[in-house]
Amino acid sequence: MQIQPTASHFINGAYVEDTAGHFIDVVYPYTGEVVAKVHSATPAIIEQAIAAAKAAQADWAARSGVERGRILRRAADIMRDRNHDLSVLETYDTGKPYQETSVADATSGADAFEYFGGLAGALTGEHIPLAGGDFVYTRREALGLCVGIGAWNYPTQIASWKGAPALACGNTMIFKPSETTPLCALKVAEILYEAGAPAGVYNVVQGLGNVGASLITDPRVAKVSLTGSVPTGKKVYASAAEGLRHVTMELGGKSPIIIFDDADLENAVSGAVLGNFYSTGQVCSNGTRVFVQKGIKEAFLNRMSERLASGVNMGDPQDPDTNFGPMVSENQRSIVQGYIEKGKAEGARLVHGGGTPEKEGFFIEPTVFADVTDDMTIAREEIFGPVLSVLDFDTEEEAIRRANDTEFGLAASVFTNDLTRAHRVSAAFEAGTCYINTHNLAPVEAPFGGSKMSGVGRENSKLAINHYSEMKTVYVSMNDVEAPF
Numbered sequence: 001m002q003i004q005p006t007a008s009h010f011i012n013g014a015y016v017e018d019t020a021g022h023f024i025d026v027v028y029p030y031t032g033e034v035v036a037k038v039h040s041a042t043p044a045i046i047e048q049a050i051a052a053a054k055a056a057q058a059d060w061a062a063r064s065g066v067e068r069g070r071i072l073r074r075a076a077d078i079m080r081d082r083n084h085d086l087s088v089l090e091t092y093d094t095g096k097p098y099q100e101t102s103v104a105d106a107t108s109g110a111d112a113f114e115y116f117g118g119l120a121g122a123l124t125g126e127h128i129p130l131a132g133g134d135f136v137y138t139r140r141e142a143l144g145l146c147v148g149i150g151a152w153n154y155p156t157q158i159a160s161w162k163g164a165p166a167l168a169c170g171n172t173m174i175f176k177p178s179e180t181t182p183l184c185a186l187k188v189a190e191i192l193y194e195a196g197a198p199a200g201v202y203n204v205v206q207g208l209g210n211v212g213a214s215l216i217t218d219p220r221v222a223k224v225s226l227t228g229s230v231p232t233g234k235k236v237y238a239s240a241a242e243g244l245r246h247v248t249m250e251l252g253g254k255s256p257i258i259i260f261d262d263a264d265l266e267n268a269v270s271g272a273v274l275g276n277f278y279s280t281g282q283v284c285s286n287g288t289r290v291f292v293q294k295g296i297k298e299a300f301l302n303r304m305s306e307r308l309a310s311g312v313n314m315g316d317p318q319d320p321d322t323n324f325g326p327m328v329s330e331n332q333r334s335i336v337q338g339y340i341e342k343g344k345a346e347g348a349r350l351v352h353g354g355g356t357p358e359k360e361g362f363f364i365e366p367t368v369f370a371d372v373t374d375d376m377t378i379a380r381e382e383i384f385g386p387v388l389s390v391l392d393f394d395t396e397e398e399a400i401r402r403a404n405d406t407e408f409g410l411a412a413s414v415f416t417n418d419l420t421r422a423h424r425v426s427a428a429f430e431a432g433t434c435y436i437n438t439h440n441l442a443p444v445e446a447p448f449g450g451s452k453m454s455g456v457g458r459e460n461s462k463l464a465i466n467h468y469s470e471m472k473t474v475y476v477s478m479n480d481v482e483a484p485f
């Protein structure tokens with residue numbers, strides 16, 4: 001497996017380098033070793049990428065949707081064929097276990113290219129008949145050059161979820177991965193080019209926030225789509241607003257899971273496991289505030305502790321038997337440790353985990369707190385690590401009110417066997433993505449995104465097309481022009 005990429009950036013159909021850019025170390029979270037180095041983009045690299053993407057856009061948009069779609073579907077096939085290698089790379093980049101990456105990352109990227117490749121040929125405007133024979137038709141047109149900026153938890157998926165709808169609509173893209181996980185997006189660019197995307201259609205440049213900031217203030221850029229934290233989202237949104245650019249903001253969360261007494265306990269525990277410990281808790285939509293009705297609280301805590309004690313296999317993430325990997329970085333681990341200490345200090349009851357195992361890598365144990373109250377720091381702030389907080393409640397009204405008492409609104413789920421309650425609670429949730437009797441599934445066919453401070457716009461599904469295209473109205477007169485003088 002080649003970990004060091006051919007060069008740091010992929011621009012205009014080729015790997016390019018500018019060694020004047022400062023080094024970014026790629027650290028394998030399991031060993032702490034530097035496994036690759038990339039150079040941050042210099043102003044010359046940024047200019048090269050913008051010029052290439054801008055120059056390629058008109059020709060790409062002028063091709064038929066069927067042709068664009070064929071290229072995207074070919075890219076999906078290549079991604080599936082190379083799933084193993086892409087998953088190994090994703091594991092080096094993030095530390096997530098291969099057991100996860102082999103089913104959730106390149107496969108999710110391939111789904112996006114297949115889905116939006118399928119839609120590309122079906123993108124149309126409409127015909128609107130008017131009085132007197134006049135009519136209007138609308139043309140669905142690309143926005144132009146789009147910038148994608150990624151977080152570090154799903155580098156292949158984020159590069160694909162942004163690239164697929166953008167390219168399907170006839171836009172070109174410059175994608176800047178997170179500086180923590182710079183490798184996977186380069187493979188997405190390579191595959192798209194190999195699949196037939198013309199040079200300049202999908203480009204990748206490396207760098208920290210300053211590179212992202214330079215990209216989105218360039219007047220040639222029409223749209224920015226960010227996946228990242230709320231503080232970054234506020235800055236990027238404000239900056240995009242200066243140029244009235246289109247935006248999609250996929251930001252953080254502090255999502256609730258409500259478990260009623262009548263829920264299937266085993267399913268509820270499984271949902272809370274998926275919603276807290278998958279990807280070692282580094283998932284935006286995690287349901288980290290688990291509201292459990294008092295009647296089943298102790299049973300829930302006991303079963304959760306048993307499942308964690310017997311089921312977690314923490315270790316070498318490249319070993320297919322490992323199901324729990326390290327945190328992405330030393331820094332992220334110490335942030336999470338800080339929250340665990342705060343939880344203890346503020347009076348939450350530590351039920352499971354809380355420690356850092358004596359082994360190499362940035363590991364932290366899956367951690368469960370009970371008796372958490374709404375005002376505790378661990379119940380209010382996004383931790384982005386494997387820390388589950390159990391809060392108990394009496395009534396449905398109370399659970400909904402407390403679940404919604406947050407600035408975030410990314411996801412929410414309800415576990416109950418009462419059909420009408422399930423739909424009532426889902427309707428009451430202030431969140432963009434809700435689940436009944438499950439958590440954290442994100443098929444490409446369904447819109448994904450947040451409300452309140454968790455985001456603007458939606459990724460995936462047919463809705464994403466609206467976020468990467470705009471309608472031009474053409475009024476056609478079939479009559480003489482009536483004028484007052």
Ligand SMILES: NC(=O)c1ccc[n+]([C@@H]2O[C@H](COP(=O)([O-])OP(=O)(O)OC[C@H]3O[C@@H](n4cnc5c(N)ncnc54)[C@H](O)[C@@H]3O)[C@@H](O)[C@H]2O)c1
Binds near residue numbers: 236
């Ligand atoms: N809603 C979603 O779909 C989703 C998915 C994954 C992660 N996230 C969120 O992402 C966060 C974790 O990721 P992170 O730590 O990489 O987030 P982050 O906000 O620190 O960084 C995200 C990206 O923004 C770039 N950036 C930083 N400052 C910038 C600026 N001023 N201008 C332009 N770009 C800038 C970074 O270099 C990085 O590529 C969490 O809050 C998580 O919830 C959200």
Ligand SMILES: C[N+](C)(C)CCCC=O
Binds near residue numbers: 153
């Ligand atoms: C597909 N998941 C697991 C819901 C992750 C979506 C991206 C959030 O971090």
